[in-house]
Amino acid sequence: MVQKEEILKALSEIIDPDLHKDIVSLGFIKELVISDGTVSFAIELTTPACPVKNQFKMAAEKLVGELDGVKKVHVTMTARNARNDQSENGLKGVKQIIAVASAKGGVGKSTVAATLACELHDQGYKTGLLDTDLFGPSLPTLFNITKPGVYQRNDMMIPIEKDGLKLMSFGFLLGDSPAIMRGPMVSGYMQQILLKVDWGELDYLVIDMPPGTGDIQLTLSQTIQVDGAVIVTTRAALSLVDVARGILMFERVGVPMLGVVENMSHFICDNCSKEHYIFGEAKAPGERFGLDTLAQIPLEPGRGRNMEGYKSNDLNKSLVENVARALGKVTAEKIVPPEVRQEGDTVIFHWQDNKEWKINAVHLRSSCRCALCVDEYSGEKILNDEDIPKDIKVESTSPLGNYAMAISWSDGHSSGIFPYNQLEELSK
Incomplete structure (x- = not known):
């Protein structure tokens, strides 16, 4: 009889194109049951309108159906219910x-x-x-x-x-x-x-x-x-x-x-x-x-x-x-944001894997793309670099989801949002 481990190994060949991980390690496989050659399980997606759900289902049926000892495969597509136990109101469903x-x-x-x-x-x-x-x-x-x-x-x-x-x-x-x-x-x-x-x-x-x-x-x-x-x-x-x-x-x-x-x-x-x-x-x-x-x-x-x-x-x-x-x-996805510190004139973004981005503080402040620093119509820079204090300091930072860092500066500027891909480019 086919074993659970064989099924999960086969299903681990299915990679989520957005999360870049296999659906087994992502915890998508639920309610796996093996009975007389029939394998039943659910693929629990992160959202009901997942654009690749049909591809997932067809791939799962094919991969498991090709295993020795498998006669039938039943795959149910479901989605996580994100509501918590406090939803004793009209939103609970x-x-x-x-x-x-x-x-x-x-x-x-x-x-x-x-x-x-x-x-x-x-x-x-x-x-x-x-x-x-x-x-x-x-x-x-x-x-x-x-x-x-x-x-x-x-x-x-x-x-x-x-x-x-x-x-x-x-x-x-x-x-x-x-x-x-x-x-x-x-x-x-x-x-x-x-x-x-x-x-x-x-x-x-x-x-x-x-x-x-x-x-x-x-x-x-x-x-x-x-x-x-x-x-x-x-x-x-x-x-x-x-x-x-x-x-x-x-x-x-x-x-x-x-x-x-x-x-x-x-x-x-x-x-x-x-x-x-x-x-x-x-x-x-x-x-x-x-x-x-x-x-x-x-x-x-x-x-x-x-x-x-x-x-x-x-x-x-x-x-x-x-x-x-x-x-x-x-x-x-839950990305752990980098720790931010300033050493002299260098701002350092330290990631959990010990990777570091080092950027000159004046250069970083000069690279702000907010509406006060860049003309909204032409896209041309309106911030005068000569106006940036040479000893400018990072006052505070706030991570924004998985995509950016908001930075407040000692010159009073606080509307700057720096995408992580921009910070990585600036550190090169």
């Missing part, structure tokens, strides 16, 4: 929560959140969309819901369903009435819509967050366990200035960053098909902050219209695939 945020209004965040939710639903995943903008809810307009008729069951609000997609919004509760209220009342409403909606079983809940980085956003981030955040921005200078604040807010409350969606990135001429970058062709926002660019969405007539009768397209499919890959990475 939700596998993963994705926050879609922007540090500034007017960048198309709500449209991106609705597109992400619609595409996930279109691909067959049980999906919900929660609009938490108390002062400017967009979901009723996006889905043309004028009389929602929200009702309660067992002291829980029941979401509205549109063709199987579950929806909830402050706009359903307040109607057209203006929301005029102070902080404590706002927090109470936020707690209610976060915890008192019965979503049932969902693969994904997409949360359309209010714009900004204030108390409301902090309350939301700290009330529930968010699995990853997507920042929506444009290349416009006013939008990019606030992106760093949004990234820092999520990192400081323990919400992993998934990446950046660059909305209104460009428009494509209908005569010559040339791409025109109306906000300039400087580095993409994701690259500047060390994050993946999940999508570059052009200005086009069909975007931002009513989401009824949603139709999928290649760009939206790519957005979902990139978000799913990013979720898989942050769920499985």
Whole structure:
């Protein structure tokens, strides 16, 4: 009879393309049972929308089926439920929560959140969309819901369903009435819509967050366990200035960053098909902050219209695939950040494997890519190196997920985010 060790050895040939490890060492194999030549097991993925799940299943069936003594192979594909034991509320049946945020209004965040939710639903995943903008809810307009008729069951609000997609919004509760209220009342409403909606079983809940980085956003981030955040921005200078604040807010409350969606990135001429970058062709926002660019969405007539009768397209499919890959990475990967110290005029980043990056402090400060140091339109450097004190010191550092380090300096500059790949290049 085939042995468990033989099966695991065969399955260890399957490598996750994003995590670069085999699925056995990653702990994906669950509930392995061998009975009369029939082998059954589950492959537990980090996220339901894993883009390579079908390849994993076919490879597993083939590799195990070729072993001596194996007559049948039953493979079940599952996904981790990230909710913890504290989820005795409407979120307890939700596998993963994705926050879609922007540090500034007017960048198309709500449209991106609705597109992400619609595409996930279109691909067959049980999906919900929660609009938490108390002062400017967009979901009723996006889905043309004028009389929602929200009702309660067992002291829980029941979401509205549109063709199987579950929806909830402050706009359903307040109607057209203006929301005029102070902080404590706002927090109470936020707690209610976060915890008192019965979503049932969902693969994904997409949360359309209010714009900004204030108390409301902090309350939301700290009330529930968010699995990853997507920042929506444009290349416009006013939008990019606030992106760093949004990234820092999520990192400081323990919400992993998934990446950046660059909305209104460009428009494509209908005569010559040339791409025109109306906000300039400087580095993409994701690259500047060390994050993946999940999508570059052009200005086009069909975007931002009513989401009824949603139709999928290649760009939206790519957005979902990139978000799913990013979720898989942050769920499985836990990088220990480097220790940072300064010796004289050298800043040293010491990694757990004893690798060190040594960078001159003035050179490091000069290499900052933030909006105060680099022109947002041209990408040209505006920081004058002569203004950097020769004895400049690192005051404090904050690791940002698996991708970057935020550094505050003795000259008062504190908005610099240095991607690890940039630091590695500077150390060479």
